Amino acid sequence: MNIDNILRSQKKYFASGATLPVKFRIEMLKKLYSTVKKYEKEIGEALKADLGKSDFEAFMCETGMVLSEISYMIKHTRKFASNHYVWSPLAQFASTSYKKPTPYGNVLVMSPWNYPFLLTIDPLADAIAAGNTVVVKPSAYSPATSEMVKKIIEECFPTEYVAVVTGGRKENAELLNKKFDFVFFTGSQNVGREVLRHTAENLTPAVLELGGKSPCIVDSSAKIKLAAKRIVFGKYLNCGQTCVAPDYILCEKSIKDELIAEIKNQINKQYSETPLSNPDYGKIINSKHFERLCGLINSSKVVHGGETNPDTLQIAPTVMDNVSWDDAVMQEEIFGPIMPVLTYDKFDDIFEILRDKQKPLALYIFSENKSHIKAVTACIQYGGGCVNDTIIHLATSEMGFGGVGESGMGSYHGKEGFDVFSHTKSIVDKKTWMDLPMRYQPYNRGIYAKLLHIFLK
Numbered sequence: 386m387n388i389d390n391i392l393r394s395q396k397k398y399f400a401s402g403a404t405l406p407v408k409f410r411i412e413m414l415k416k417l418y419s420t421v422k423k424y425e426k427e428i429g430e431a432l433k434a435d436l437g438k439s440d441f442e443a444f445m446c447e448t449g450m451v452l453s454e455i456s457y458m459i460k461h462t463r464k465f466a467s468n469h470y471v472w473s474p475l476a477q478f479a480s481t482s483y484k485k486p487t488p489y490g491n492v493l494v495m496s497p498w499n500y501p502f503l504l505t506i507d508p509l510a511d512a513i514a515a516g517n518t519v520v521v522k523p524s525a526y527s528p529a530t531s532e533m534v535k536k537i538i539e540e541c542f543p544t545e546y547v548a549v550v551t552g553g554r555k556e557n558a559e560l561l562n563k564k565f566d567f568v569f570f571t572g573s574q575n576v577g578r579e580v581l582r583h584t585a586e587n588l589t590p591a592v593l594e595l596g597g598k599s600p601c602i603v604d605s606s607a608k609i610k611l612a613a614k615r616i617v618f619g620k621y622l623n624c625g626q627t628c629v630a631p632d633y634i635l636c637e638k639s640i641k642d643e644l645i646a647e648i649k650n651q652i653n654k655q656y657s658e659t660p661l662s663n664p665d666y667g668k669i670i671n672s673k674h675f676e677r678l679c680g681l682i683n684s685s686k687v688v689h690g691g692e693t694n695p696d697t698l699q700i701a702p703t704v705m706d707n708v709s710w711d712d713a714v715m716q717e718e719i720f721g722p723i724m725p726v727l728t729y730d731k732f733d734d735i736f737e738i739l740r741d742k743q744k745p746l747a748l749y750i751f752s753e754n755k756s757h758i759k760a761v762t763a764c765i766q767y768g769g770g771c772v773n774d775t776i777i778h779l780a781t782s783e784m785g786f787g788g789v790g791e792s793g794m795g796s797y798h799g800k801e802g803f804d805v806f807s808h809t810k811s812i813v814d815k816k817t818w819m820d821l822p823m824r825y826q827p828y829n830r831g832i833y834a835k836l837l838h839i840f841l842k
Contacts (some may be wrong), residue, residue, distance in 0.1 A: 619775025
């Protein structure tokens with residue numbers, strides 16, 4: 386079935402009202418949940434083939450989080466979809482006012498290769514909960530997982546409800562030239578610009594989940610050993626191919642040597658002294674990205690790691706010291722297992738350093754100084770983050786996840802996920818058993834005008 390036929394059938398299906406009953410949405414979510422559970426082993430094998438992920442990492446970071454999000458939406462969709470009643474102004478007496486969530490209609494979900502299962506099925510679950518029909522476009526760079534996504538969706542849903550379009554740039558371009566009611570994109574800033582350019586042509590609302598250079602600030606009050614342990618976990622998970630991975634460390638100069646020593650120690654503990662032989666350590670997605678990352682490594686500044694294997698597309702967890710803002714590794718989002726370390730002299734320097742940088746998707750601060758934490762979280766613009774940890778802020782359905790400025794627009798997960806795939810109508814239900822005459826001509830500027838003024842206060 387070609388894309389035009391898919392869109393035609395989905396628009397017809399949505400117009401039939403089949404997706405609107407909450408009972409139907411919940412049944413579809415339950416069906417998706419059981420099918421994901423059924424293919425859990427095969428999903429893990431696909432993630433291993435595409436990214437070298439271990440069984441545990443595949444469940445912890447992808448399948449398990451998907452099941453958690455679907456479960457959350459099954460539990461809460463009925464509440465999310467209900468009318469929310471609000472106070473009506475006295476000037477509109479007698480009436481009832483409420484906000485009514487309604488699905489956009491036919492939506493497009495475009496997902497990336499780095500967490501190819503999580504970042505496809507999570508937004509799909511939110512879109513289903515909100516009552517939409519969906520076209521899913523998984524990444525061509527993760528073909529094994531994309532095939533699993535296709536298999537699961539085709540087993541769960543008819544194409545007039547949820548359809549999968551596989552392929553590469555040609556299919557992406559064709560989809561973006563079509564008129565959808567809503568577009569949800571996760572990927573790079575460069576592609577995000579193209580998506581927004583196309584959606585603007587059709588005045589189509591869009592959410593962009595992008596990325597950026599997410600800083601990890603460490604001040605002199607931080608618990609260095611614990612900080613190093615948690616930074617290493619967040620940075621080298623999925624070989625650094627995580628949109629919210631700490632991109633670089635910005636630490637107080639006085640504790641730099643101690644921090645680097647502990648980071649080296651933690652890399653050895655978590656990944657062994659020969660990480661390229663560790664069966665639980667993954668690989669770079671393809672040769673193109675492998676070569677790009679190798680080009681960012683300045684061997685004269687490497688203080689740990691730096692080993693590469695082009696045959697397995699692996700790069701060891703790498704730390705670079707004495708890095709400046711002019712180095713190649715600081716000119717783009719790294720998206721790989723390379724950790725540059727930069728320093729500052731005094732805490733207030735942080736704000737000057739970051740002021741003119743692009744707004745990152747995430748920011749992390751390791752500190753025991755409450756005033757420092759308060760200042761960073763209040764005064765620096767970024768999508769979200771953690772205090773004294775990394776990346777775990779996205780692992781909950783109770784908070785929205787998204788970027789700001791160059792790192793994205795809009796957020797999802799849980800209630801925010803339902804809301805982002807919904808348009809909320811504001812509705813006033815005016816009663817017919819009485820009708821105040823003060824708003825109608827001919828105007829009476831006496832008592833009615835005074836009453837109107839009182840009502841509008």
